[in-house]
Amino acid sequence: xxxxxxxxxxxxxxxxxxxxxxxxxxxxxxxxxxxxxxxxxxxxxxxxxxxxxxxxxxxxxxxxxxxxxxxxxxxxxxxxxxxxxxxxxxxxxxxxxxxxxxxxxxxxxxxxxxxxxxxxxxxxxxxxxxxxxxxxxxxxxxxxxxxxxxxxxxxxxxxxxxxxxxxxxxxxxxxxxxxxxxxxxxxxxxxxxxxxxxxxxxxxxxxxxxxxxxxxxxxxxxxxxxxxxxxxxxxxxxxxxxxxxxxxxxxxxxxxxxxxxxxxxxxxxxxxxxxxxxxxxxxxxxxxxxxxxxxxxxxxxxxxxxxxxxxxxxxxxxxxxxxxxxxxxxxxxxxxxxxxxxxxxxxxxxxxxxxxxxxxxxxxxxxxxxxxxxxxxxxxxxxxxxxxxxxxxxxxxxxxxxxxxxxxxxxxxxxxxxxxxxxxxxxxxxxxxxxxxxxxxxxxxxxxxxxxxxxxxxxxxxxxxxxxxxxxxxxxxxxxxxxxxxxxxxxxxxxxxxxxxxxxxxxxxxxxxxxxxxxxxxxxxxxxxxxxxxxxxxxxxxxxxxxxxxxxxxxxxxxxxxxxxxxxxx
Numbered sequence: 220x221x222x223x224x225x226x227x228x229x230x231x232x233x234x235x236x237x238x239x240x241x242x243x244x245x246x247x248x249x250x251x252x253x254x255x256x257x258x259x260x261x262x263x264x265x266x267x268x269x270x271x272x273x274x275x276x277x278x279x280x281x282x283x284x285x286x287x288x289x290x291x292x293x294x295x296x297x298x299x300x301x302x303x304x305x306x307x308x309x310x311x312x313x314x315x316x317x318x319x320x321x322x323x324x325x326x327x328x329x330x331x332x333x334x335x336x337x338x339x340x341x342x343x344x345x346x347x348x349x350x351x352x353x354x355x356x357x358x359x360x361x362x363x364x365x366x367x368x369x370x371x372x373x374x375x376x377x378x379x380x381x382x383x384x385x386x387x388x389x390x391x392x393x394x395x396x397x398x399x400x401x402x403x404x405x406x407x408x409x410x411x412x413x414x415x416x417x418x419x420x421x422x423x424x425x426x427x428x429x430x431x432x433x434x435x436x437x438x439x440x441x442x443x444x445x446x447x448x449x450x451x452x453x454x455x456x457x458x459x460x461x462x463x464x465x466x467x468x469x470x471x472x473x474x475x476x477x478x479x480x481x482x483x484x485x486x487x488x489x490x491x492x493x494x495x496x497x498x499x500x501x502x503x504x505x506x507x508x509x510x511x512x513x514x515x516x517x518x519x520x521x522x523x524x525x526x527x528x529x530x531x532x533x534x535x536x537x538x539x540x541x542x543x544x545x546x547x548x549x550x551x552x553x554x555x556x557x558x559x560x561x562x563x564x565x566x567x568x569x570x571x572x573x574x575x576x577x578x579x580x581x582x583x584x585x586x587x588x589x590x591x592x593x594x595x596x597x598x599x600x601x602x603x604x605x606x607x608x609x610x611x612x613x614x615x616x617x618x619x620x621x622x623x624x625x626x627x628x629x630x631x632x633x634x635x636x637x638x639x640x641x642x643x644x645x646x647x648x649x650x651x652x653x654x655x656x657x658x659x660x661x662x663x664x665x666x667x668x669x670x671x672x673x674x675x676x677x678x679x680x681x682x683x684x685x686x687x688x689x690x691x692x693x694x695x696x697x698x699x700x701x702x703x704x705x706x707x708x709x710x711x712x713x714x715x716x717x718x719x720x721x722x723x724x725x726x727x728x729x730x731x732x733x734x735x736x737x738x739x740x741x742x743x744x745x746x747x748x749x750x751x752x753x754x755x756x757x758x759x760x761x762x763x764x765x766x767x768x769x770x771x772x773x774x775x776x777x778x779x780x781x782x783x784x785x786x787x788x789x
Contacts, residue, residue, distance in 0.1 A: 256295045264291060298322070323355030324390055336382040336402055341373070349373070351383060351397055358383070358395035367403050414443040415482050420474055423491065428468045436460050438472060438486055445484035447472060454489045454496075454528025456514050463488075495528035496569050503529075503561050503571060508578055513555045521547045523559055523573055531571030533559060540576045540583075540656075541615040551575070582614035586658065587651040589613065595665065600642045603635055610644060610660060618658035620646055627663045628704050628743070666699070675704070675738050675745050680752060683708075685729045693725050695733070695747065704745055708733060712748035715757075720750075 258265040263275045291297065330337050339353040341360065348361040360383070365373060376399075384401035387394070418424075418440070426438035426445065435448040447470075452463045464470065476485040503509065503525060511523035511531070520534040538550050551557060560577035564570075590596050590613075598610040601617055608620040622631025625638075638644065646660035675681070675698075683695035683706070691710055698704040713720045725731070734752035738745055 253296055253298055256291055256293050256297065258293055259289070259291075264289070319355035323353060327353060327356055327385065327395065328388065328390070331385045331388050336384055337397070338380055339383050339397065340380050341377050353383070353395065353397070356395060358385075358397045360397050360399065364398035364400045367400055367407070411443050411482055414441070415477060415479075415484070418443075418474055418477060418484065420477055422474045423471060424474065425469060425471050426486075428464050428466050428470060431460050431464060431466060433459065436464050438470060440484070443484065445472070445474070445486040447486040447488060451475065451485070451487035451489055454492060454494065455524065456522070456530060489528075495526055496566060499529060499566050499571070500564050503531075503564055505561050505563060508558060508560050510556060510558055511573075513551050513553050513557060516548050516551065516553060518546065521551050521575075523557060525571070529571065531559070531561070531573040533573045533575045537562065537572075537574040537576055540579065540581060581653065582616045583651060583653045583656055583658070586613060586616060587653065590648050592648050592650060594648050595645055596648060596660070597643065597645045600638050600640055600644060602640065603638065607631075608635060608638055608644075610646060612658065616656075616658065618646070618648075618660040620644075620660045620662055624649070624659075624661035624663055627666070674698075675735055677735055677738055678755070679735045680732055681735060681747070682730055683733055683747065685725050685727050685731070688722050688725055688727060690722065693722055695731075697747075706745050706747045708747050708749060712736075712750045715750045715753045 256264050265275060327337060337353055339351045339358065341349045342352045343350040345359070348359055349365070351358045351360045364386075365376070370376075381399065382402050383397040383399055384405075385395065386398050386401070387396040389395075424440050426440045428436050429439045429444060430437040433449075435446050435452075437444045438447050447460075447464075449457050449460050452460065457463055470488065471491065472486040472488055473490045474484060475487040475490060477483075478485075509525055511525045513521050514524045514530060515522040518535075520532050520538070522530045522532055524530050533547075535545075535547055538547055539545070542550060557575060558578040559573040559575055561571065562574045562577070563572040596610075596612060596618070598612050598618065600608055601611045602609045607622050608625070609617045610620060612618050622635060625631060626634035644662060645665060646662050647664040648658070649661045649664065650659040651657070681697045683697040685693050686696050686705070687694040692708050692713065694705065694707050696703050696705050710720050710722055713722065713725075731749060732752055733747040733749045734755060736746045736748045736751050
């Protein structure tokens with residue numbers, strides 16, 4: 220007894236005793252170990268893993284057969300997960316489920332490293348997707364990775380063993396993300412490659428319209444889709460594919476192009492019809508007139524359908540003779556039938572240039588026929604610019620009266636100031652340029668040119684009317700009422716008597732006689748002088764006095780002459 224009391228084991232002694240009891244085996248918590256089924260009690264299997272005590276595992280963790288009986292029996296060797304070496308009851312804590320999960324993780328890591336698919340089954344729903352059983356390990360399947368297209372009902376896929384691609388694995392966190400879509404896309408790509416290899420450009424196939432977009436329709440050719448672009452549906456203009464096709468329609472198409480890199484297939488329907496552009500030059504010769512229908516209106520013109528598949532463009536500049544800088548939509552409307560003239564044909568570019576205005580009478584040609592040069596026209600002043608007046612004429616065309624053609628004697632700007640927008644004026648047709656679409660008019664030409672011929676001569680006496688009195692002289696008007704002339708009589712020419720050379724002795728409206736001292740037809744100027752007239756009359760009076768036998772004195776003769784000149788004019 221004394222010997223027993225004297226025994227005091229150390230920590231190293233305990234470890235040595237434990238190793239002896241385990242037979243030298245290396246056990247670690249959190250690892251998978253092999254054990255032997257030593258008994259079955261009720262719902263548990265008793266398993267010896269080599270520790271001093273056994274562990275218990277529920278039978279359901281091992282599964283049951285078709286009869287509902289456990290699939291294990293006494294004496295079987297199984298792998299279990301060692302959670303703890305000993306619990307409060309002195310038993311080892313082991314788990315078959317966790318062992319299976321560890322086995323699955325190890326297996327899946329190998330599959331993931333080789334980028335291979337793994338079999339699994341969708342077993343439940345979670346937020347944002349589904350859970351998948353991968354043979355002992357649970358994975359997350361995002362909703363977007365279930366199928367290539369959104370799936371409304373996942374019911375038929377639940378519990379079904381099928382392949383998945385592992386997208387991500389994180390063993391410490393126990394996260395696995397898988398995709399069913401990746402498997403389907405890969406399979407479809409393989410199938411597509413095989414199907415594409417069976418197709419040839421130019422081949423004619425039947426297909427079913429699966430989908431319609433704004434730019435075309437997708438046609439199923441039997442497991443592979445091709446795009447039928449809207450421009451290849453018909454030779455005529457198609458604004459939207461739905462005008463020609465509907466989902467579910469069976470159509471005959473030609474394979475126009477196959478892109479080996481992208482495996483995209485371009486289809487065509489119009490290619491199965493004769494090309495309406497063949498022989499277009501013979502059908503639509505330049506200068507010929509045709510009737511067409513407006514199919515589309517743009518900022519730069521309008522498209523006119525001459526026949527199914529052949530359209531021509533009426534440029535905005537060829538739409539109207541008179542409506543310039545107007546949007547085509549204000550001249551024509553969609554679906555309107557119009558007469559057009561062919562201006563140009565380019566078969567290589569598949570273009571036909573048309574003219575709308577050419578199908579109508581040229582208003583400038585019609586004008587010159589109705590109003591030849593030299594004739595008189597009447598119109599309303601539409602606008603006044605810095606270089607003349609625009610006058611509205613027949614058929615919405617305008618004529619222009621240049622500044623220099625408004626008045627014979629008054630400066631252009633001053634003459635133009637006499638007119639305002641809306642005034643009705645008469646003018647003479649001076650020139651018509653049909654090609655440049657210009658009509659030149661003249662207002663002053665309606666009256667004879669006062670400077671033409673011998674209307675005014677040097678030394679001629681004319682009666683003038685005072686229109687303005689200034690410190691330097693007086694301004695006067697003379698000549699015919701429809702072609703008046705103006706002149707300025709300087710202060711020094713108002714009288715031969717220096718005391719009478721006062722402009723203020725005249726008033727606006729006074730009528731007096733003056734003599735023409737110079738006529739400059741090039742400058743359209745007439746110089747006048749009252750002084751010269753007085754001197755001429757004095758000379759004439761002296762001559763008369765010298766040959767007179769009346770006995771009148773020189774003073775009487777001069778006085779009579781001056782009184783006659785100064786008498787008011789009627």
